[in-house]
Amino acid sequence: MPDMIGAEAPSADVRVRPMRRRGFLAAAGAVSAAPFIIRSARAADNTIVLGSSLPLSGPAAPTGITTQRTINHALEVINEKGIMIGGTKYTMVVQHYDNKYVPAEAVTVVEKMLSDGVRYLFSSGSGNSVPVVEKTTELKCVQLSAASGKDHLTNPKYPFSFRVQPCNETAYAVYPWIKTTYPEVKRIANIGPSDEAGFTETADRRMLAKKYGFTSGANEFFKRGALDFYPVATRLAEDKPDLIDFGGTIGRDQGLAVKALRELGYKGKILLGYSDAQSFVQIATPEAAEGTILFDTLAEPQNDSEKQLHDWWIAKYGPPMPSFAYLMWDWPFMLAQAIQDAGSIDTTKVADSLRKVQYHGLFGLERFGMKSVYGLDCSLTRDIPMSVIKNGKPAPLDVVNWPVGV
Amino acid sequence: MTFALQIIVTGLVTGSIYMLIALGVTLLFGIMRVVNFVHGELCMLSAFAVYYVSVLWGMPFLVGVAAAILFSAIVAVLCQKLLFKPLNYDILTCFILGVGASFAIRSATWAVVGPEPVAIPPTFPGVFVWNGVYVAKQRVFAAVLCSVLAIALAVFLRYTRPGRAMRAVEQDREAALLMGINPESVYVTVFVISAMLAAVGGAMLGTLFGADPEMGADPLLKSFIIVQIGGMGSILGTVIAGLAIGLSDSVTGTVFGGELAFIFDFAILMIFLIVRPRGLFGYDV
Numbered sequence: 001m002p003d004m005i006g007a008e009a010p011s012a013d014v015r016v017r018p019m020r021r022r023g024f025l026a027a028a029g030a031v032s033a034a035p036f037i038i039r040s041a042r043a044a045d046n047t048i049v050l051g052s053s054l055p056l057s058g059p060a061a062p063t064g065i066t067t068q069r070t071i072n073h074a075l076e077v078i079n080e081k082g083i084m085i086g087g088t089k090y091t092m093v094v095q096h097y098d099n100k101y102v103p104a105e106a107v108t109v110v111e112k113m114l115s116d117g118v119r120y121l122f123s124s125g126s127g128n129s130v131p132v133v134e135k136t137t138e139l140k141c142v143q144l145s146a147a148s149g150k151d152h153l154t155n156p157k158y159p160f161s162f163r164v165q166p167c168n169e170t171a172y173a174v175y176p177w178i179k180t181t182y183p184e185v186k187r188i189a190n191i192g193p194s195d196e197a198g199f200t201e202t203a204d205r206r207m208l209a210k211k212y213g214f215t216s217g218a219n220e221f222f223k224r225g226a227l228d229f230y231p232v233a234t235r236l237a238e239d240k241p242d243l244i245d246f247g248g249t250i251g252r253d254q255g256l257a258v259k260a261l262r263e264l265g266y267k268g269k270i271l272l273g274y275s276d277a278q279s280f281v282q283i284a285t286p287e288a289a290e291g292t293i294l295f296d297t298l299a300e301p302q303n304d305s306e307k308q309l310h311d312w313w314i315a316k317y318g319p320p321m322p323s324f325a326y327l328m329w330d331w332p333f334m335l336a337q338a339i340q341d342a343g344s345i346d347t348t349k350v351a352d353s354l355r356k357v358q359y360h361g362l363f364g365l366e367r368f369g370m371k372s373v374y375g376l377d378c379s380l381t382r383d384i385p386m387s388v389i390k391n392g393k394p395a396p397l398d399v400v401n402w403p404v405g406v
Numbered sequence: 407m408t409f410a411l412q413i414i415v416t417g418l419v420t421g422s423i424y425m426l427i428a429l430g431v432t433l434l435f436g437i438m439r440v441v442n443f444v445h446g447e448l449c450m451l452s453a454f455a456v457y458y459v460s461v462l463w464g465m466p467f468l469v470g471v472a473a474a475i476l477f478s479a480i481v482a483v484l485c486q487k488l489l490f491k492p493l494n495y496d497i498l499t500c501f502i503l504g505v506g507a508s509f510a511i512r513s514a515t516w517a518v519v520g521p522e523p524v525a526i527p528p529t530f531p532g533v534f535v536w537n538g539v540y541v542a543k544q545r546v547f548a549a550v551l552c553s554v555l556a557i558a559l560a561v562f563l564r565y566t567r568p569g570r571a572m573r574a575v576e577q578d579r580e581a582a583l584l585m586g587i588n589p590e591s592v593y594v595t596v597f598v599i600s601a602m603l604a605a606v607g608g609a610m611l612g613t614l615f616g617a618d619p620e621m622g623a624d625p626l627l628k629s630f631i632i633v634q635i636g637g638m639g640s641i642l643g644t645v646i647a648g649l650a651i652g653l654s655d656s657v658t659g660t661v662f663g664g665e666l667a668f669i670f671d672f673a674i675l676m677i678f679l680i681v682r683p684r685g686l687f688g689y690d691v
Contacts, residue, residue: 057513058620062522194665222664227615227624230416231659231667238409252523256615263533263542264412282525283616322522 048083048092048345050075050332051118053109053128056098058225060125062251062279066322067124067146068096073312074332083340090345092336099128101224103196107131114139119347120335122146126167126248127196129153133161140347142354144331148201148248154374160351162368163379164331166296167197168204168247169370169406170273173384174295175205175212177400178243178271185269189217189241191232191257192248193224201248209245217241224253233260246272255283262288273297276322277387277394286392298326298362299387299394306362323387323394330361331380334368372406381406408538413660414653415541419549421652423610426552428629428636428644429559430603436639437576437596440495443504444485446626447511448478448604450619453612454515455605457524467529475605481511482601483594491593508622515619523618526609548610555606559599560641568595576639631675637688646686 052071055064075092082089097113099106106128113121119141123129126149136143137158145153148167155161166173178185188209192198198221206216218239220232236244244261246254254272258280261270272280273295281289301307309329313321334357339345342353355377359366369381386397427449434440452474460470489507493499528544563569574582575592583589611621632651636643651671659667678685 057516061516061620065520220663223668225620225624226664227611227621228416228420228655228659229664230420231413231656232664234409234412234416234660235663252616252618255523255525264540265533265535276522279522283523285525285527285531287531 046088046090048090048120048339049118050092050094050120050122050335051110051113051116052094052096052122053099053106053113053132054096054122054124055101055128056096058100058102060101060224060251062276062322063274063324064098064101064124066276066324067328069313069317070325070328071096071122071332073309073316074329078332078336083336085340085343085345090339092332094122099124101125101128103127103131111135114141119345120144120350122164125197126153126200130196133158136160142335142347142351144335146328146331148197148204150200150204151374152196152200154370154376154379156375159376159378160347161378162351162354164334165327166380166382166384167274168201169373169379169381170295170384171205171208171245172373172406173400173403174271174386175208175214176403177386177398179212179214181398182243182269185214185242187215187217187241187243189219189236189239189244191220191222191236191244191246193250193253194221195224195248197248197250198224205245205247217244222253222257226253227256229253229257229260230264233257233264233266237261237264237266241268243269243271246270248274250274251279252283255280255289258284258292259288269293271295274324276320276324277389278320279322281389281392281394286389289389290392292389293397294387294389294394296327296384297323297387297394298385299323299396302385302396303362309362326362330359330363330366333361334359334366370406411537411539413656415539416660417653417656418649419541419545419652420655421649422549422552422556423607423614424625424628424632424652425645425648426555426603426610427607427625428632428648429556429641430600430607431626431629432633432636432639432641432644433559433596433603434600435633436641437572438495438593439497440490441497441501441504441630442485442490442600443501443508443626444482444511445600445604445629446622446624447508447515448482448601448622449608449611449625450515450617450622451481451511452478452605452608453526453617453621454519454524456609456612457526457617461524461526471606471609474609475602478601478605478608479598482597482604486593486597491590495593508626512619512622519619523616525616526612528613542614544613548614551606552610555603556641556645559603562599563641568592572596628671631671633685634675635678635685637685640685640687643685643687 054067055061071094079091082091097109110132121141121143123145126147129145129147130149130152137160143161144164146165150168153161154163190202192202218236220236222232254275270292277297301310310321338353338357339350342349355368363382366382369377370379371377381402384400387394388397431445434442455474455477456470459465459473460467489503490500530543530547532543534541571587571592575589579589632647636647655667658670
């Protein structure tokens with residue numbers, strides 16, 4: 001094949017210097033404008049500011065944007081009645097910052113919020129939440145994380161840190177259910193992203209698999225946002241597990257990995273969660289996605305509250321409604337109830353109150369628990385809806401009760 | 407044996423797509439000394455163009471690819487005219503501006519298409535199974551198409567009049583000017599061809615991995631690694647390095663685990679930068 005290039009590079013004298021003045025003016029303009037576009041976290045009296053660090057761009061953006069929309073609507077509903085403290089009506093405002101699902105970005109935006117006086121913080125993703133928990137604890141900021149991260153986030157050292165979504169903990173409920181529902185499953189392999197979420201999810205899930213009598217198979221990690229899953233899928237398929245647990249894998253990664261596994265001839269079961277089921281099917285292709293078991297995924301609304309949220313979403317954003325929105329709906333109401341029960345916006349009192357809240361939400365009774373595992377009640381416990389991909393669509397499968405004593 | 411064959415097939419197929427995308431990068435650098443950071447976004451925009459035309463509007467896949475090529479070429483020429491030409495193709499300034507433009511295009515795409523990744527159904531659904539080696543038919547199609555286009559590019563540059571004009575401008579811009587070649591026209595042609603390669607690569611990536619606004623970053627990074635290893639501006643070097651990186655990803659990803667593939671790519675790159683900075687077939691820059 002002929003090579004394009006001759007022997008020499010073009011002469012340097014045809015190049016001219018860059019337009020430094022233009023670049024300088026652009027940079028100066030950007031710097032001058034910055035103070036006007038940075039929002040202040042300080043709010044008016046009787047307003048509680050909720051800082052929010054979540055991925056609004058990057059590979060995890062679908063989850064982040066769904067969360068953003070859900071929180072915004074939850075606060076609209078909360079603010080209609082308000083939070084009553086000593087006869088005074090308080091409202092909540094949220095300030096969302098994009099952490100791009102990059103821990104360094106998350107630390108930057110959270111530090112900015114904390115310096116602006118934010119004392120109630122929502123944080124998405126364990127890789128983004130773990131690096132800030134020391135700081136939020138020091139400042140007595142109530143940190144509500146939608147994240148795995150187990151004892152890196154839920155620990156007696158961090159009494160202000162709450163996890164608002166059962167993550168790795170779902171395995172406490174789901175693995176015993178698999179044992180009885182699919183007795184043919186003996187060997188479980190794991191796949192997860194090579195970050196905090198992937199490592200903590202996988203560690204817990206493998207520990208629980210062993211506890212409930214399964215054999216542990218291959219344990220694979222991948223770079224989040226990778227395109228080609230054939231190499232990692234080849235290793236997993238070669239291991240021939242009965243079930244592959246996707247643990248902390250979210251978003252497009254799930255679809256691509258499942259597609260690769262099926263193309264490489266893997267016939268066993270696949271268990272995953274945390275994502276919008278319809279988007280997953282689209283990326284994986286309906287044939288590859290068929291039969292996938294979805295933990296903590298509500299395929300379609302089952303009660304009036306869920307239907308109400310579903311109808312609101314469809315009216316505002318059109319179909320389909322991402323199933324992840326259901327998971328992010330209840331915790332703002334739990335926070336509002338805790339503040340009202342505490343009768344104060346003092347975060348120490350609110351954190352104590354949060355640990356006692358018994359809230360009847362979309363999934364029945366919800367409360368912060370798991371003291372038996374973590375030493376304090378700071379991880380959300382509730383029933384886990386299970387779905388399955390059937391005829392290319394998510395369909396309800398079962399509801400797994402939260403195990404007694406966990 | 408089957409396992410090893412699976413790894414090799416996987417690597418060659420993926421490598422051929424990266425190779426095609428990297429050819430666009432090396433073409434621009436070889437002739438114009440422009441490091442085009444927008445190249446990955448052209449892949450991404452092309453994948454979305456295919457999605458809109460052939461999935462949403464229901465037109466044939468080939469029409470979608472043609473639309474993607476046209477769209478990609480328009481964006482590339484706009485970048486050339488509005489960004490790179492006013493800066494006289496200065497390598498450093500174009501590099502920085504390209505990074506900014508890349509982020510701007512990505513963010514704008516987020517705003518337009520929304521958060522959900524989209525899938526483009528394969529043109530050739532199904533899987534080939536041969537002696538226990540599995541490979542999706544769409545992957546084979548992508549690999550063949552990319553290889554054919556790489557050969558076509560080499561033939562174009564060697565044997566056609568516009569191709570020779572490009573090489574002339576690359577070798578000596580002033581001499582080419584004296585021979586009646588308009589370098590500006592050549593530059594436009596180079597941008598268009600580079601964009602076409604990105605468009606086909608993006609369309610293939612879209613059918614294999616779906617489309618989302620972030621999808622251009624990975625192929626762009628791989629392209630830079632490939633171009634550096636193959637030698638800046640070398641077609642042959644890019645072809646060899648593209649396939650080698652595909653194989654390397656497949657071997658390291660399968661043998662040592664997926665998270666190590668990128669580390670290995672960068673390790674190879676660092677070795678080349680230290681031992682042979684001009685790459686396999688390039689020249690000192």
